[in-house]
Amino acid sequence: MQDSIWFRTLPRELRDSLQQSTELPGDASFVIVGAGMVGLLTAYYLTEAGANNICVIDRSTVLGEASGSNAGGLWFAQQSREMGTLSSLVKKTRQLYEELDERFDFDLRKPGMLQLCFTSKEASQRSTIVKTVNKAGFRAESISAKQVGELEPKLQKPTRGAVFYPDEGCLHPGRLAARLAHYLREKEVTFALGVTVETLAPQIETNQGTISAGTTIVTTGAWTPLLTEVLNWRPPIKPMRGTLMATEPIRHTLNHTIMTPNFYYWQLPEGHIAGGGSVEDVGFRRGVDEKTTSSIRNEMNELLPSVARRSETCCWSGFRPYCEDAKPVVGLVPGQKNMFVGAGHFKKGIMMAPVTGKILAELATQGKTRLAIRSLSPSRFRLKK
Ligand SMILES: Cc1cc2nc3c(=O)[nH]c(=O)nc-3n(C[C@H](O)[C@H](O)[C@H](O)COP(=O)(O)OP(=O)(O)OC[C@H]3O[C@@H](n4cnc5c(N)ncnc54)[C@H](O)[C@@H]3O)c2cc1C
Known part of the structure; x- marks a missing residue:
């Protein structure tokens, strides 16, 4: 299992739930390849739809890659600007998170976010940002430097105001995944972990044998094109490394998630101040660069001098699945009848x-969905001749 603040702050029994594995079965009605957050929630909604005989395969543990190394941010409003016409899906996912929160305890909180402005140019862009976000149906307001100071009294670097998103949320991905995995096992979903899928067709072959699948769902994040290449279909998804770090726990310092033009920072309920969010085009190179961690740490210290003398608990990185046209790829795999893909969420x-x-x-059980997914269609990337 990789390192991140989520694993450091996860109670042992929940950590164990991410690693419990059974043998690869010989067949399953639904095989999900990839036990990141997308794969797990696919398994969850399959069980909600009444499906059974589901197997989730991962070469690592549950949450072993990007889904265990992110910032846990649910920035519905701030990111709705980039989502454009997909904002109906952002609203739907927000509603689904509210429902999940009623069933599982995963530290879902709504601290809100301050997108800080430091230059007059950034400050002058606030009203355009607010208008676009409000038009998409999310709350945002332009606030002054004085208001920033009132909302975040420990912030020392002078600002020129901020865009305030009062409803932005965050969660503990480890807690959600562990509780989902536990729930899914109770529903007799099989987790075959430490199993590498080597080829998807004509049948699923792994390093631990073959599994025959009624329907296959590929949720392998940044690795998706490597796996689908055998089908002559290679969506332009590539890894985009991101680095984060967290300090040792300190007393309450930050009320909101704060975002600068470079990075973002937030405080966990356990007291750690975490931050970063670099975008590094370095292929699948694992680890963290000192230059990146220093930039994050220097900015954190400048914003919050009270944190400067605190040591770091951990620094980590993960591979975001970045799709060339900046949209996820969700739907039927071109040229296949019973194979779906959900990847490229960056x-x-x-x-x-x-x-x-x-x-x-819904696609796997009913062959259709009412949700607006046309622009996510995998067939926008053609089969190789
Ligand atoms: C630093 C950083 C910060 C981020 N912050 C946020 C944030 O605040 N909010 C947000 O919404 N998103 C954030 N993200 C993005 C988010 O983490 C990813 O978009 C998301 O986790 C992708 O989930 P996934 O399930 O598609 O992929 P992954 O979590 O990468 O899962 C893919 C799984 O497939 C498995 N796999 C791959 N190939 C094979 C194979 N051949 N056989 C078997 N298994 C295989 C892998 O082991 C892995 O477990 C961040 C990412 C990073 C790196």
Whole structure:
């Protein structure tokens, strides 16, 4: 299991739930390849739709890649600007998170977010941002430097105001995944972990044998094109590394998530101040660069001098699945009858996992969905001749 603040703050029994595995079965009605947040929530909505005989395969543990190394941010309003016509899906995923919160305890909180402005240019862009976000149906307001100071009294770097998103949320991805995995096992979903899928066709072959699948759902994040290449279909998804760090726990310092033009920062309920969010085009190179961690730490210290003398608990990185046209790829795999894909969510995969899981479960069980998914269609990327 990789390192991140989520694993450091996860009670042992929940950590164990991410690693419990059974043998690969010989067949399953639904095989989900990839036990990240998208795969897990697909399994969840399949069970909600009454499906059974479901197997989730992952070469690592549950949450072993991007879904265990992110910031846990649910920035519905702030990211709705990038989602454009997909904002109906953002609203749906927000509603699904509210429903999940009623069933599972995963530290879902709504601290709100301050997108800080430091230059007059940034400050002058606030009203346009607010208008676009409000038009998409989300709350945002332009606030002054004085108001920023009132909302975040420990923030020391002078600002020129901020865009305030009062409804932005965050969660503990480890808690959600562990509780989902536990619930799914109770529903007799099989988790075959430490199992690498080597080829998807003509049947699913792994390093631990073959599994025959009624329907296959590929949720392998940044690795998706490597797996679907055998089908002559290679969506332009590539890894985009992101680095984060967290300090040792300190007393209450930050009320909101704060975002600068470079990085973002938030405080966990356990007291750690976490931050970062670099975008590094370095392929599948694992680890963290000192230059990146220093930039994050220097900005954190400048914003919050009271944190400067605190040591770091951990620094980590993960591979966001970035799709060339900046939209996820969700739907039927071109040229296949019973194979679906859900990948390429880049910076929004945790936020969009519930709605993606719901879409995939509906497509896999009913062959259709009412949700607006046309622009996510995998067939926008053609089969290789
Ligand atoms: C630093 C950072 C910060 C982020 N912050 C946020 C945020 O605040 N909010 C947000 O919404 N999103 C955020 N993201 C993005 C988010 O983490 C991803 O979009 C999301 O986790 C992708 O989920 P996934 O299930 O598609 O992929 P992954 O979580 O990467 O899961 C894919 C799984 O497939 C498995 N796999 C791959 N190939 C094979 C194979 N051949 N056989 C078997 N298994 C295989 C892998 O082991 C892995 O477990 C962040 C990402 C990073 C790196």
